[in-house]
Amino acid sequence: MSEAIEEIIRAWDDQQAAYISNREQRFEIMLDVIAHVCDDSESFGSDGAGLTVLDLACGPGSLSQRILDRFPAVTVIGVDYDPVLLELASAWLGKRHGARFTPVDADLAAPGWEALLPQGVHVAVSSTALHWLEPAQLVALYSTLGRVLPEDGVFLDADHLRYDPTVQPLLTALAAADDERTQGAAHARGVQTWDEWWADAVTLPSLAVHSAARARRFADRPPTPHAPLELHLSALRTAGFAETGVIWRLYDDVVILGRR
Numbered sequence: 641m642s643e644a645i646e647e648i649i650r651a652w653d654d655q656q657a658a659y660i661s662n663r664e665q666r667f668e669i670m671l672d673v674i675a676h677v678c679d680d681s682e683s684f685g686s687d688g689a690g691l692t693v694l695d696l697a698c699g700p701g702s703l704s705q706r707i708l709d710r711f712p713a714v715t716v717i718g719v720d721y722d723p724v725l726l727e728l729a730s731a732w733l734g735k736r737h738g739a740r741f742t743p744v745d746a747d748l749a750a751p752g753w754e755a756l757l758p759q760g761v762h763v764a765v766s767s768t769a770l771h772w773l774e775p776a777q778l779v780a781l782y783s784t785l786g787r788v789l790p791e792d793g794v795f796l797d798a799d800h801l802r803y804d805p806t807v808q809p810l811l812t813a814l815a816a817a818d819d820e821r822t823q824g825a826a827h828a829r830g831v832q833t834w835d836e837w838w839a840d841a842v843t844l845p846s847l848a849v850h851s852a853a854r855a856r857r858f859a860d861r862p863p864t865p866h867a868p869l870e871l872h873l874s875a876l877r878t879a880g881f882a883e884t885g886v887i888w889r890l891y892d893d894v895v896i897l898g899r900r
């Protein structure tokens with residue numbers, strides 16, 4: 641694996657952790673749930689044998705990598721619509737984990753994306769991504785997951801689910817202060833911002849070739865309106881998830897669980 645790719649991945653983790661104060665702890669609890677799913681079923685080994693996890697909007701593969709590392713026999717499918725980040729995930733995880741990682745180029749906002757999945761999945765996860773979807777697209781995605789996941793299949797989503805500043809002004813201020821502290825400390829020690837990371841990443845020729853396609857694909861996507869926690873939970877219930885709840889949170893940073 642090229643050192644440049646490894647360095648870009650390390651820098652991605654650092655820049656993301658600047659926006660998410662407990663990113664590793666947030667990943668860890670998701671991995672613990674997957675361990676429980678494996679231990680609780682005769683169909684899966686505790687090493688993830690027999691289990692396929694779908695990583696929605698996987699980006700360069702941060703969560704996929706942690707799942708593949710912890711469960712040495714698991715299979716992961718990573719879906720993303722950004723050709724630069726998907727290329728990064730393929731290069732990095734393909735080299736590190738071979739055929740246990742399959743990248744899928746698909747737009748989660750477009751109906752029918754699930755037809756591109758190469759095989760059935762048992763668990764679906766996502767981190768720091770679904771806020772990119774408009775509420776109606778999110779509801780459609782959850783409806784699709786309700787069909788794609790088997791009975792008892794688990795969905796886990798880690799994301800910033802913003803408070804409503806009109807009725808939750810103190811919570812909004814506390815969350816903003818936590819964000820500011822985390823970003824301030826990281827940027828003061830030289831961690832890249834999102835824009836700086838992107839400026840660096842696309843200097844790598846294997847990523848630069850996908851830059852124009854990336855710009856085209858995301859050109860028509862305005863900032864999305866906020867989908868609150870209650871919308872996520874009720875959309876999951878409507879989609880057929882029997883059990884829904886929050887398994888971790890720090891202010892507005894939340895990990896949601898849904899069980900089909």
Ligand SMILES: C[S@@+](CC[C@H](N)C(=O)[O-])C[C@H]1O[C@@H](n2cnc3c(N)ncnc32)[C@H](O)[C@@H]1O
Pocket residue numbers: 656696697698699700701702703719720721722725746747748749750766767768769770772773
């Ligand atoms: C902040 S990144 C998070 C990546 C990774 N999950 C992580 O935790 O580091 C958000 C990701 O969502 C992806 N994304 C946004 N809209 C998407 C869509 N409509 N379909 C698929 N992926 C999308 C972006 O391309 C990007 O990879």
